[in-house]
Amino acid sequence: MQQRSLGSTGLKVSRLGLGTMTWGRDTDEHEARDQLIAFAEAGGTLLDTAAGYGDGASEELIGTLIGDVVGRDEIVLATKAGISRRTGQRVTDTSRGHLLTSLDASLKRLGVDHVDLWQVHVWTDDTPLEETLTALDLAITSGRASYVGVSNYSGWQTAQAATWQRAVPGRATLASTQVEYSLLNRGIEHEVVPAARALGLGVLPWSPLGRGVLTGKYRSGTPSDSRGATEHFGGFVGVYLDERGRSIVEGVARAADGLGWSPLEVALVWVRDRPGVTSPIVGARTASQLRGALGIEELSLPREIVDALDDVSGD
Template identity: 80%
Template sequence: MHVRSVGATGLKVSRLGLGTMTWGRDTDEHEARDQLIAFAEAGGTLVDTAAGYGDGASEELVGSLIGDVVARDEIVVATKAGISRRTGTRVTDASRGNLLATLDGSLKRLGVDHVDLWQVHTWVDDAPLEETLSALDTAVSSGRASYVGVSNYAGWQTAQAATWQRAVPGRAPLASTQMEYSLLNRSVEDEVVPAAQALGLGLLPWSPLGRGVLTGKYRGGTPADSRAASSHFAGFVNAYLGPRSQRIVEAVAKAAEGLGWTPLEVALAWVRDRPGVTAPIVGARTAAQLRGALGAEELTLPEELVTALDDVSAPGGSEGGE
């Protein structure tokens, strides 16, 4: 698998990342093992998790496979802090104390002495930005994280945070920003992408397949084994099942048919090669699905199809957000 630098840093990752949001909850240890084996065998290195995924279950499962399925120095471990659901509801806390305590918990669950990339999971209005960012400085200076980044920050938030970190020597510069980005949601192109490119941040798109909708699996209804059929993902996916999304999905399917590709390969290749993108994060339900995504590695969309997909998906308001 080809590798790319994360922004203006020396950190290099595979240009496709493995997402583990469902690990430990919907994805059991056997399926997770098969996915990681397939990913590593394809040359993938970037494994993305978060303390808030399954209340730490994802990190525990990832940690159980490090050293068993893949050597620690053969993968880039990325995790996030700032979102918790331990109380049963979504709670955000980007205070210095909570972030560092969460990082220590992540290291324990992962069974490692440091993570390669540590990210603030979301912007939190009631946490002073300088306090949040000081936690990133401490993580790097203490050796608990090699690089740091942010996630789900708007354009001005991204620019403010990145500029703050660059303002004084000794602070840990931001390496990356993780945002939703796909043919169904191109809102990051307005402000986030320009800010990231200007300030040296690599973009790690989440849900690059439009929450699974761009694979075409929902063209004829909702499969019983799909995420849209599950209680905790139904609303997440249904936001992208409207008329606009249907038009884009049909265009992707038509392009795939003409190329002899799958719709998944078309959608993934499109976002992977957008300006500023380092590596889309792909979360698969099964190893077979993941292998389908890995098949896009050697594919490049013809320029005329890129233009056609750009036109049909031109931003005019997305049908959903996180």
């Protein structure tokens, strides 16, 4: 798998990343092992998790696989902090104290002394931005993280954070921004992508397959074994099962039929090759599904297909 530079940094990552949001909850140890093996065998390196995924269960599971399935130096290990559900409710906290405590807990669960990329998972209005960013500086200077980034920031938030970090020599410059991006959700093209490109941040799209909808699996209903059928993901998937979503999915399906590809391949190649994108983060339910995504390495979309998809999915 090709490697790309993460923004303007020297960090190289595979141009597809492996997401682990469901690991330790819906994805058990055996399935996670099979996915990681398939990913590593395909040349994948970027492994993405977060302290809030399964309240740490994802990181704990990854920790059991590092050194067993893959060597520590064979992966680019990325995690995030700022979202917790330990109280039963979604809680956001980007204070310096909470972020650094969360990072230490992540390192313990992962069984490592540092992560390659540490990201603030969400913007909050409760903590001054400059305080949040000092946590990133301390993570770098203490050796607990090699690179830092943000996640789910709007365009102006991304620009403000990146500019603040560049204003004074010695601060930790931002390497990346992780945001939702797919043919079903192109909102970041207006401000986030231009800000990231201007300020040297690599874009890491999450849900590049439109929360699974762009695979075409929901065209005739909700499969009983799909994420859309689960209590905790039903609403998450359902937002794209509207008339606009159906129109875009049908456009992807027509393109796939014409190319002899799967809808998954069309949708994933489209986002992988968009301007500013470094590495889409793909989360799969099974290793078989993941292998379908990993098979796109040699594929590229013809210009006329890209134009047609832009037409059907544009604002």
